[in-house]
Amino acid sequence: MTELKENLKKQIVEQLNLKDLNPADIGDDMPLFVEGLGLDSIDALELIVLLQQHYGIKLAKAEDGPIVFKSVNTMAEYIMANKK
Amino acid sequence: MTKPEFTVTQYCRIRENTISKNGNALFNNPNEPFSRFADNAYRFLNMAYPKFHKMDNLSKLGLLASDIMLNNNNLWNKYTPFEVGVVLSNQNSSLDTDIKYYEQVKKGVASPAIFVYSLPNIVIGEICIRNGIKGENSFFISDHFNASQQVQYVNNLLKSNVVKACICGWVELMGNTYYAFLYLVEKSGDTKGSPFNIQTIEDLFNNKIE
Amino acid sequence: MGTSVYVAHVGIISPIGNNLAENLQAFEEHRSGVDRAQFLKTRHDAEFPLAEVKFTNEELANKYDLDIGLSRTILLSYAAAAEALAPFDRKQINEFRTGFISASTVGGMDKTESFFEEYINDSQSGDLKLVMHHDCGKPTDYVCNKLGLKGFVTTISTACSSSANAIMLGARMIKSGQLDIVVAGGVDALTRFTLNGFNTLMIVDREQSRPLDQTRVGLNLGEGAAYVVLMSEHAAKVFAPNILCKISGYCNTNDSFHQTALSDDGKGPFLAMQGALQMSGLLPSDISYINMHGTGTQNNDQAEGKAVEKIFHPNYPKLSSTKSFTGHTLGASGAIEAVFSSMAINKGLIFPNFTFNQPIDGLHIKPETTFQKNVSVNHVLSNSFGFGGNCTSLIFSKI
Numbered sequence: 001m002t003e004l005k006e007n008l009k010k011q012i013v014e015q016l017n018l019k020d021l022n023p024a025d026i027g028d029d030m031p032l033f034v035e036g037l038g039l040d041s042i043d044a045l046e047l048i049v050l051l052q053q054h055y056g057i058k059l060a061k062a063e064d065g066p067i068v069f070k071s072v073n074t075m076a077e078y079i080m081a082n083k084k
Numbered sequence: 085m086t087k088p089e090f091t092v093t094q095y096c097r098i099r100e101n102t103i104s105k106n107g108n109a110l111f112n113n114p115n116e117p118f119s120r121f122a123d124n125a126y127r128f129l130n131m132a133y134p135k136f137h138k139m140d141n142l143s144k145l146g147l148l149a150s151d152i153m154l155n156n157n158n159l160w161n162k163y164t165p166f167e168v169g170v171v172l173s174n175q176n177s178s179l180d181t182d183i184k185y186y187e188q189v190k191k192g193v194a195s196p197a198i199f200v201y202s203l204p205n206i207v208i209g210e211i212c213i214r215n216g217i218k219g220e221n222s223f224f225i226s227d228h229f230n231a232s233q234q235v236q237y238v239n240n241l242l243k244s245n246v247v248k249a250c251i252c253g254w255v256e257l258m259g260n261t262y263y264a265f266l267y268l269v270e271k272s273g274d275t276k277g278s279p280f281n282i283q284t285i286e287d288l289f290n291n292k293i294e
Numbered sequence: 295m296g297t298s299v300y301v302a303h304v305g306i307i308s309p310i311g312n313n314l315a316e317n318l319q320a321f322e323e324h325r326s327g328v329d330r331a332q333f334l335k336t337r338h339d340a341e342f343p344l345a346e347v348k349f350t351n352e353e354l355a356n357k358y359d360l361d362i363g364l365s366r367t368i369l370l371s372y373a374a375a376a377e378a379l380a381p382f383d384r385k386q387i388n389e390f391r392t393g394f395i396s397a398s399t400v401g402g403m404d405k406t407e408s409f410f411e412e413y414i415n416d417s418q419s420g421d422l423k424l425v426m427h428h429d430c431g432k433p434t435d436y437v438c439n440k441l442g443l444k445g446f447v448t449t450i451s452t453a454c455s456s457s458a459n460a461i462m463l464g465a466r467m468i469k470s471g472q473l474d475i476v477v478a479g480g481v482d483a484l485t486r487f488t489l490n491g492f493n494t495l496m497i498v499d500r501e502q503s504r505p506l507d508q509t510r511v512g513l514n515l516g517e518g519a520a521y522v523v524l525m526s527e528h529a530a531k532v533f534a535p536n537i538l539c540k541i542s543g544y545c546n547t548n549d550s551f552h553q554t555a556l557s558d559d560g561k562g563p564f565l566a567m568q569g570a571l572q573m574s575g576l577l578p579s580d581i582s583y584i585n586m587h588g589t590g591t592q593n594n595d596q597a598e599g600k601a602v603e604k605i606f607h608p609n610y611p612k613l614s615s616t617k618s619f620t621g622h623t624l625g626a627s628g629a630i631e632a633v634f635s636s637m638a639i640n641k642g643l644i645f646p647n648f649t650f651n652q653p654i655d656g657l658h659i660k661p662e663t664t665f666q667k668n669v670s671v672n673h674v675l676s677n678s679f680g681f682g683g684n685c686t687s688l689i690f691s692k693i
Contacts, residue, residue: 200554218562236472290644
């Protein structure tokens with residue numbers, strides 16, 4: 001699970017072009033949206049692409065986004081639960 | 085000599101990896117592809133605006149030029165957000181990004197972050213978001229920069245008080261060939277600069293960088 | 295304060311009709327143009343309904359005596375512009391200072407993506423002639439030449455407000471005395487590029503869209519073209535005893551919030567509507583009908599709805615989104631809706647939503663659900679909001 005989270009952080013930084021950010025600076029529980037990392041709606045869509053590309057998981061409903069993408073922790077949990 | 089009605093108070097040119105403001109060279113980064121040049125310019129200018137890295141090259145080009153031009157300008161001491169407009173033009177629209185988007189699609193990955201930039205006026209959106217500008221804005225497509233059309237249009241906006249200041253120019257990019265020429269026109273007060281007319285704008289557009 | 299600006303005639307080709315009469319008939323019959331894709335070949339065709347113009351390129355080319363190899367953008371643009379200019383003698387028109395202002399977001403993309411398919415597999419293949427008209431400016435130049443207009447010409451590209459901005463520019467140039475007659479509007483043809491792109495933004499409905507409804511999930515993509523012929527007072531006296539209406543107000547603003555979403559409180563739309571009202575000297579209570587931008591996305595309808603409430607609450611005019619019939623025709627939408635707005639004034643019509651069941655939570659807006667005739671329609675407000683925060687409102691008025 002730790003390795004998954006470390007990989008996720010690197011993928012997030014790369015996918016979202018967060019150039020000024022070190023993956024290690026993303027806390028496991030840090031809110032990704034609104035506060036914390038301050039991502040926006042397009043970033044949310046890119047995370048959906050990330051899930052599909054790297055983990056083969058398709059998030060069918062955009063409305064589930066806020067729950068799944070709340071933090072690296074919730075993303076990792078979702079991936080473990082749904083990975084094919 | 086009568087005082088000009090409107091004045092070009094600032095301008096910025098970016099081409100061939102060189103940035104100049106009001107005719108003075110500011111930054112030079114030869115032999116780099118545009119994306120690396122843009123990143124280096126971003127750092128040189130201490131822009132501290134992480135959203136920059138998500139933009140496509142056309143928007144990066146426009147934002148660099150507008151940041152340089154508006155730096156220390158105190159727009160909001162003089163105008164309200166609704167009184168400042170943006171009028172830009174180019175030849176190739178967002179084709180550079182359209183191609184990048186399509187290349188991704190062919191690889192089986194459709195990137196929303198790239199698609200968002202497949203319209204030329206998004207660069208205007210980015211300039212407005214960065215600076216809080218809310219006035220009239222438009223984007224024109226033409227084979228070559230049309231100083232006459234742009235000056236007449238902006239003149240009309242200023243005369244009718246639709247805006248009191250306007251960021252105008254040409255922001256064109258295809259691959260590593262690009263040219264940004266941005267200028268700020270203001271209703272004359274105590275503003276120093278060049279008279280806003282077709283000749284001035286053509287001359288500024290065509291000058292080589294010192 | 296400058297001459298009045300009149301709408302002398304209009305032309306339109308859309309998913310609900312190939313000319314003005316057919317478009318109005320579709321509203322009479324409550325027939326939407328949204329359907330399974332028939333003309334655009336795409337791997338999404340089972341997933342998303344589209345609002346297509348019901349002609350193949352070949353049929354369009356034959357009907358309008360144009361080259362079959364031309365981009366669909368050019369074919370549609372010419373079809374609408376030719377209808378708009380049909381009553382007027384071209385030689386007589388050219389004795390005045392004319393303008394052709396067209397808008398598009400995709401330009402000749404339909405041809406370019408065909409070229410690209412081959413090119414990306416083999417850089418020596420692909421017919422370069424296909425990309426000749428890719429630039430948004432090329433369809434404008436081509437159509438202008440074909441129409442025989444010899445004056446000012448320019449192309450605007452500001453996403454979904456493009457053709458509304460073209461009309462606004464035309465009105466402005468007439469009002470300031472620079473031109474006498476302007477054909478202004480826009481066009482967009484459906485392309486796989488557009489469909490794929492909007493799909494990644496997850497704002498497309500897999501069913502008929504439901505603008506302004508609480509249950510809405512997205513838009514239906516559409517295509518089409520429309521143009522209005524604008525005239526100064528002087529030109530109108532010479533050419534057009536049967537003027538449709540006048541343009542009494544317009545305003546464009548930037549929402550400056552996000553590249554593709556409007557601010558929660560719809561500041562940009564609010565300022566655009568307010569600015570148009572101020573210019574026209576009208577009160578909110580003077581507006582008979584609002585043709586909403588109403589794409590059917592969560593974001594637009596909420597933000598636009600909030601802005602409308604701020605201006606009109608508690609006395610709302612009749613309103614609707616005709617995109618529920620035509621789909622979202624992108625660069626053409628401003629002009630298509632300008633045509634509907636002009637006809638609303640001229641013929642006393644109120645256009646409905648195709649469907650409506652439930653108002654958006656927290657808002658009081660209830661679109662019309664039936665097509666109405668013989669209504670006294672004095673002033674119509676038409677909204678068009680584009681990506682990049684570009685917000686435009688136009689006001690059409692009885693003469």
